[in-house]
Amino acid sequence: MLRLLWLSMLYLLGAWFAGVLILAPDEVTLFWPASGVAYAAVLRYGPRWSLFVVIPILVNHALFAPVPLPFLPYSVGSNIVAALAGYLVSHAVSGNPTRLSVRSGFGLTCGAVAMSGTSGLIGSLGLLATGMTEASDFGHAFARWTMGDLLGIICVAPTMLYLTHTGPSETAPRLDGQDARREKALWLACAIASAGIFYIAGTYSGLYSLGLVSLPLALLLWSAVRFEVLWTLVGTGIAVLVITSITALGIGAFRSPQDPFDVALLLAFMCLFANVPLMLAASIAEQRAATRRALLRAVTDSATGLPNRSAFEEALQRLAARSGIEAGLLYLDLDHLSLINDTVGSAAGDALIQGAGSLLRATVDRNDEVFRIGGDEFALLLRGSHAHVLGSAERVLGAIEDYRVGWQGQALNATASIGLVTFVGGHGDHTHLLSQADTACFTAKELGGNRICIANQEPGELQERTAAMRWAVRIREALDRGLFELDCQSIQPLDGDDGQGRHFELLLRMRDPVTGQRLAPGDFIPAAERFQLGVQLDRHVIELALGWLEARPAAAAEVHLCAINLTAASMVDEGFQRYVVDRVQRSSVPARNLCFEITETSAVRDLARAQALITQLRALGCAFALDDFGTGFCSFNYLRTLDVDYFKIDGSFVRNLQDSPLSTAVVRSITDIAHVLRKKTIAEQVEDQDTIVMLRALGVDMAQGYGLHRPEPLEQYFARDYVTRAR
Incomplete structure (x- = not known):
């Protein structure tokens, strides 16, 4: 019900604004943003949502744009049938036009053309059938209706699809931090300045203002390359809204086009103006998404889905550098996993490792991190005081001991040896912390396993524990x-x-x-x-x-x-x-x-x-x-x-x-x-x-x-x- 309400309100708002741009009773609006709302609704929520337009269309004609009663079926039908046509074409071309990619953008555009063409045809026939336009003006009405719908779809639908996306974020800011805020402030200043220049020049000559359209286009291309997609979507919608409104209302030296060819040419230009930045933003977002997926594969363990050793070392370095934060590092090694591999098979050992990874993730707090850093080795970064981290370590040790994996009629289990070191961020090197935790884990394993060994921060004890490791390095070098x-x-x-x-x-x-x-x-x-x-x-x-x-x-x-x-x-x-x-x-x-x-x-x-x-x-x-x-x-x-x-x-x-x-x-x-x-x-x-x-x-x-x-x-x-x- 809530969705129906806000979609109807948006549709009605778009229809009202389109009516504002109509200067004569027999004109067709240059810009119909309501079509973008309908198109986004059917793409995001399914074809049956094309019916939601009935109520806002009737309200619009009752309050803002009165029409003869015989025209109402044409008005309602043009929007419903057109939305379904756009849905079918977009899915036939790209499969899933709601994804942020060049292919989906192409499918979205094809569907928009089908929807606007269908709507223009039905609506123009309705105008002709009800006597609202002459047969000689049919081409003019069709061109204006079709291009107005198309422009509205291109400006509104992508933004709505992006804002109503409920899954993981499909894109991320290209910039972050203070530098991003400064660049965006500069962009806004340039956008305001270009709007002012556009308006002032338009008061003298429409030709000069039309040439200055390159200013907002350049700003939108800048946004597509440097900022997040939403920034470009909103910027494009506002730019088209301003330019179309100035043109339709005849502000300054601009005049609303009357000739069908002029109308088609203007609206085609505006569609191209709106589409180029959006396609560029989608292309860049797609490349960034592919790069992120490749990076994710590089830092993810394929067997458990946990971050791997490379991701762990980066996370530990970041955490150790954060001044004042209390945290702990757990270095965990499963005990006697080789016995399972030797007696039952490596596939059983892999199943136990996968289960242990999921168990660790479920056992620790939401803000804690779990990594698989080796064959049967895991690392955990835990936030909190020494007592909290130690309690979490004991909980992890007990969970591993109680865990069982069913395998070919057998119940497989393992214990763990855990090396624990707690630290305060900003007071130690991450490599030193890792060495301490590794040494403590080795000590726990030597003492029989299924225990926690807490690393001592004193240099003397650390030197004693790592002496054997240094000997191992010297032995290998001597060999x-x-x-x-x-x-x-x-x-x-x-x-x-x-x-x-x-x-x-x-x-x-x-x-x-x-x-x-x-x-x-x-x-x-x-x-x-x-x-x-x-x-x-x-x-x-x-x-x-x-x-x-x-x-x-x-x-x-x-x-x-x-x-x-x-x-x-x-x-x-x-x-x-x-x-x-x-x-x-x-x-x-x-x-x-x-x-x-x-x-x-x-x-x-x-x-x-x-x-x-x-x-x-x-x-x-x-x-x-x-x-x-x-x-x-x-x-x-x-x-x-x-x-x-x-x-x-x-x-x-x-x-x-x-x-x-x-x-x-x-x-x-x-x-x-x-x-x-x-x-x-x-x-x-x-x-x-x-x-x-x-x-x-x-x-x-x-x-x-x-x-x-x-x-x-x-x-x-x-x-x-x-x-x-x-x-």
Whole structure:
């Protein structure tokens, strides 16, 4: 009802204004803006809305423009039938003429021509049939009626369609801020000045004023290029209204045209005057819309529909720069998503990620932002105090834990590790905040996941948390630049047999890319394992060792046992297993001279895969040693499963051998069990001769430590003869 009321009022207002421009009772108005109202109504709301014109037409003829009663059906019919004709033609040409584009503008124009032509024909026939015009004036009436409708449609319909659009904004200002306001103020000043010049010149000669029409046209083209579409639509309507009114009313030197050709020429010019800026504005708006869509695709994650990492970094930078605003950054990583991908399939993992994205968006406040920044990683920017942000983080953590995704009869779920940092805008760098949140998230994941870790703003703690990350960068650089080196430490028999050849363990050293210092494994191996670089290091060590021995057959012939350490990640990496088996098979170094050392904790992590690797390499002739043996609570339970050749007794027992009866009992027990299983034992961290004597008395087979031999570079180790018998 409300829509019918305001449409009727607009139509009636347009009809009244058109009547004002009629100077004689037998004239047809030069400008019929009511046709634009009817055209916009049927395009926006559907063909049935063409009927709303009945009441305002009857009211108009009753109050403002009296006509003979027989003419009323022609007047009503011309508007209704014409509106339907315009609707059908516009949709046939462009499909959806209400969209802001060049194609829809062309469809809108074709429909306007069809509507005005239909209205002009029916209306002119009505004038002729009711005796309101002579047959000789039929062409004049038709031209004036048709062009007046067309001009009214072009000036009014686009603006109405734009203002009644209820979806997302189809365009945006080309300018923003203080500069936009200044330029628009300048435009308005120029528009007022041009109107004044147009009027003053018109008082002297219509020819001069007609030439000055280029001034408002230039202003409208300026608006189409620089301002939002609505600015151009309104400006065009006002300009046409003013020029048409001055012409129709004969103000100044202007005279209302009487000849049909003059009428047609004037109205055609005015239609062109109105249409050019609108088509230019539509073209520019369409290009801008295409650019925005391309930009949106560039900053949107296709899987979840959330903004991606590029959008996140820009948003974080803007928020961190806003002085005084309290906010928080959540760095969220889904826990153990790889298990779902491995067991159910990557499609299930993708479904869980998509669901998690939607869940996060629904969980946080409307003003908060959610981004997908990686495979299973999300970032959230939350507004509010520390307490508010922490409460939101706890709510997000609980929502993720409770969330379930149905997949092929299964209920998939995941937990999350969240790193949280709160900040006040204008007091920190966005890259620093991101580093803190990332580090806190990594810490939460290392602590078992399904928890929130709050980043501490203190530089000392941040440095401690990011130290491992810096080590990872240094390790990658050392791998790329070939800065890893091998040392050897002798493993000496305690049974007096010195004729077997060299027994030694390879120890990895890293040449620091910055200082050039040689670093021990304890400095970088923890970081390598933490950041999944263990497999790369193990491959590199094997290549270095085998490559060096293959290039020196004489040195390789002296080797009886070369021990190479493997990290925990390599034990369960199928790619590494294939690599090491292939590399040993291709090597000229006999497999029987190679021994791979694995720790007890890494072996029991995945007993099946560890035993598979051991079985494959033992089939080639390689030996295995169980390193740090005795530190686990259930070490003996795994001895039957892990088919190793050597037990390396952990140094914590060996160092205390002389002072601790418990250490003595542990070493004796390990040695006895090893001999029962036909294995050999190696004591680590042997520091003095007294310990060697005790180890020999306990039956330990071999010893290794600074008391026997300090590690030295590979080439230096093979450059000298070594006595392999412990004293």
